[in-house]
Amino acid sequence: MTMKVNKIALATALGLGSIAASHAQSCTTATATHIYITGSTAFRGAAVAAIEASLKPGFAYAAYKESASFAPYANARQTAGYANYYGQLAADGTCVVIKTAWSGSEAGYQDMVKCTSQKESFMDDTIGGFGVTSIDSTASNPNANDSHLVDIAMADNSQPFAKPASRTPVINNICRAGVIPFVWVKNSQSVADIANLPGWTNLVNVTDAQLRVTILNSGSKLSTFTGIPGQNNYVYVAGRDNNSGTRNNALLQLGFPTTQVINQTIIGGANGAPTLGALGNGGQSSGGTLGNTMLYTGSGSAADTINGGTGWIAIAYMGKPDAITRELPLYTAGPALNELTLDGVAESVTAIEQGQYSYWGQEYCALANCDTLTSEAGVLWTSMCTAFPTAITPGLEIPMSAMQATKTPDSADPVHN
Amino acid sequence: MTTITKIAAVAAAAGALANQASGQFVSGFTANQDQLLLGITSPSSTTDLVIDLGTATQAGVGGGTTLDLNLNGNTGLTAAGLQSEITSLFGGMSGLEFGVVGGHNVNVNNNAIYSTVPDGSGAPVLGAVGTLNSAANTVGQGLNDFGTGNQAQIPNNQGYGESWGEEVGSPTSLWQKNGTSPMVGTPASFTSGYAVADLYGKVNGTTVEEGTVTLGSDGSLFFTPSVVPEPDAFTLAGLGAAALLIRRRGATRL
Numbered sequence: 001m002t003m004k005v006n007k008i009a010l011a012t013a014l015g016l017g018s019i020a021a022s023h024a025q026s027c028t029t030a031t032a033t034h035i036y037i038t039g040s041t042a043f044r045g046a047a048v049a050a051i052e053a054s055l056k057p058g059f060a061y062a063a064y065k066e067s068a069s070f071a072p073y074a075n076a077r078q079t080a081g082y083a084n085y086y087g088q089l090a091a092d093g094t095c096v097v098i099k100t101a102w103s104g105s106e107a108g109y110q111d112m113v114k115c116t117s118q119k120e121s122f123m124d125d126t127i128g129g130f131g132v133t134s135i136d137s138t139a140s141n142p143n144a145n146d147s148h149l150v151d152i153a154m155a156d157n158s159q160p161f162a163k164p165a166s167r168t169p170v171i172n173n174i175c176r177a178g179v180i181p182f183v184w185v186k187n188s189q190s191v192a193d194i195a196n197l198p199g200w201t202n203l204v205n206v207t208d209a210q211l212r213v214t215i216l217n218s219g220s221k222l223s224t225f226t227g228i229p230g231q232n233n234y235v236y237v238a239g240r241d242n243n244s245g246t247r248n249n250a251l252l253q254l255g256f257p258t259t260q261v262i263n264q265t266i267i268g269g270a271n272g273a274p275t276l277g278a279l280g281n282g283g284q285s286s287g288g289t290l291g292n293t294m295l296y297t298g299s300g301s302a303a304d305t306i307n308g309g310t311g312w313i314a315i316a317y318m319g320k321p322d323a324i325t326r327e328l329p330l331y332t333a334g335p336a337l338n339e340l341t342l343d344g345v346a347e348s349v350t351a352i353e354q355g356q357y358s359y360w361g362q363e364y365c366a367l368a369n370c371d372t373l374t375s376e377a378g379v380l381w382t383s384m385c386t387a388f389p390t391a392i393t394p395g396l397e398i399p400m401s402a403m404q405a406t407k408t409p410d411s412a413d414p415v416h417n
Numbered sequence: 418m419t420t421i422t423k424i425a426a427v428a429a430a431a432g433a434l435a436n437q438a439s440g441q442f443v444s445g446f447t448a449n450q451d452q453l454l455l456g457i458t459s460p461s462s463t464t465d466l467v468i469d470l471g472t473a474t475q476a477g478v479g480g481g482t483t484l485d486l487n488l489n490g491n492t493g494l495t496a497a498g499l500q501s502e503i504t505s506l507f508g509g510m511s512g513l514e515f516g517v518v519g520g521h522n523v524n525v526n527n528n529a530i531y532s533t534v535p536d537g538s539g540a541p542v543l544g545a546v547g548t549l550n551s552a553a554n555t556v557g558q559g560l561n562d563f564g565t566g567n568q569a570q571i572p573n574n575q576g577y578g579e580s581w582g583e584e585v586g587s588p589t590s591l592w593q594k595n596g597t598s599p600m601v602g603t604p605a606s607f608t609s610g611y612a613v614a615d616l617y618g619k620v621n622g623t624t625v626e627e628g629t630v631t632l633g634s635d636g637s638l639f640f641t642p643s644v645v646p647e648p649d650a651f652t653l654a655g656l657g658a659a660a661l662l663i664r665r666r667g668a669t670r671l
Binding site (some may be wrong): 071149160163164165210213216217218257260306 | 449526
């Protein structure tokens with residue numbers, strides 16, 4: 001009798017299993033619900049982990065523009081610029097194709113408030129697929145032919161600090177995903193560069209006042225930062241364009257509105273022969289690209305095409321996830337980026353949690369008002385918001401529950417609870 | 418030049434410029450081009466009016482004649498139109514504050530910043546040019562975000578950070594933390610006459626008076642370059658003497 005019952009139970013289980021398997025196998029790109037996600041590049045590692053936590057095991061993916069060095073992330077795809085996911089939502093089993101194109105916080109907010117009209121480019125359905133072997137690639141994303149409205153966006157700052165055009169309508173469904181740390185770094189130099197510009201080694205700390213002057217004016221002389229007379233080479237800020245939440249938080253930390261027009265450079269040229277772009281309000285569209293250009297050695301020996309002379313230094317504001325993969329000990333392909341202390345405080349999880357270090361932002365996950373909570377995008381958004389506390393990578397992001405300090409609002413200095 | 422002399426020069430020029438051809442006013446703000454922004458606000462208003470007057474050169478800086486900034490197309494409005502817009506925003510021309518700022522910042526050897534101050538108050542303190550230029554550029558960005566053509570009505574109480582008051586016009590603004598306030602008041606009862614501001618330029622580190630900006634209660638707006646007064650005064654005196662001489666000679670003939 002018992003054996004018979006067990007057999008029935010086993011048969012039932014097998015039957016249910018086969019039903020589930022056949023359901024998974026029945027998913028097709030033609031019939032699956034498509035969900036589109038954009039926004040913060042800095043927090044994409046945690047966002048990717050939250051997406052995957054919201055899917056049933058066995059999903060497939062195709063991820064492009066990954067960083068070659070991705071530790072301490074668990075997976076290279078957490079650094080991808082573009083990805084397609086093919087799977088089923090864990091919450092209700094719905095077949096879904098989830099597409100990500102990380103474009104910056106402000107671009108994400110634009111996608112949210114213009115959810116009826118603002119389309120972005122994603123990889124089309126021919127890249128990867130249900131049952132297709134997953135793809136990890138550092139190559140550029142192919143077939144970005146799927147131009148589509150966006151359902152979910154990540155942002156490094158709250159909506160009231162977004163661009164004026166993105167502050168209305170108010171987004172109905174938005175959750176706080178965690179805290180994203182940011183850092184200031186100085187550019188890489190070869191041994192020969194340092195010999196030409198030895199003062200580079202003295203640059204170890206930046207203050208708010210130094211940064212305010214440097215980012216608004218024509219750079220600042222190195223002596224401003226080091227206090228050592230006669231260091232007349234200029235230090236310039238290299239940064240992000242105004243679609244960036246990293247930039248927004250840098251400006252807020254310095255006491256500016258996120259709309260402040262600044263004077264920063266875009267590094268060009270190549271490793272060994274970097275060039276200075278004319279100062280202006282523009283910047284790099286991704287933290288990864290900014291980080292890669294900051295890795296170019298040679299500025300210690302290169303012409304200063306802004307203020308004249310030879311030898312210059314670039315400092316940049318970056319998301320911790322983009323910076324750490326280009327710093328020692330993780331980056332060993334050449335001279336690494338060097339993190340600077342801010343107002344004498346080194347970035348660390350503890351320093352942020354306690355409010356000692358102030359350059360960080362609260363991460364937000366928004367569901368477009370065009371989607372309801374009961375839509376599949378809404379179901380995914382709810383799952384992601386639930387998953388964030390465990391989706392973060394220690395050292396790169398911080399769960400809200402661990403924070404002992406708060407910034408209210410985003411422009412405020414951190415206050416210990 | 419005294420205020421009375423400046424106003425007299427403007428009043429004289431107004432008639433002479435009556436048939437002046439309209440120029441081309443700027444459509445949209447471009448940073449770092451020395452575009453001069455006219456900001457107008459009042460203590461009780463939650464909106465600032467910002468008008469891009471074009472580049473310093475287009476607004477008459479360095480020129481030789483008084484320029485009617487309405488007729489020349491710099492404001493994009495007639496005097497009556499400007500007065501009407503100001504009145505609809507602030508309830509009238511009285512008790513307003515206005516100022517003009519602008520500049521560019523390429524490097525430590527190629528930069529400029531312009532600022533008005535109340536007439537006769539002397540050269541303003543103009544600190545780090547890049548910082549002041551950023552304030553002006555951010556207002557210009559607000560013009561692009563909130564406006565059409567060369568002007569915008571920008572809310573100053575919404576925390577956008579792009580209004581005249583937030584960046585330039587208030588004591589806590591970035592501009593006024595790094596330089597003298599560019600704001601000039603109109604009289605408490607401004608139903609006739611002019612309010613005059615001196616425009617200074619700090620070009621590559623050297624500060625000079627560039628001229629005067631004159632706002633009339635009727636919405637007229639003039640720029641008179643500093644180089645105009647003395648030659649004009651001499652010219653006028655010469656013309657007057659010549660006219661008297663001709664008249665006397667004519668009278669003699671009669």
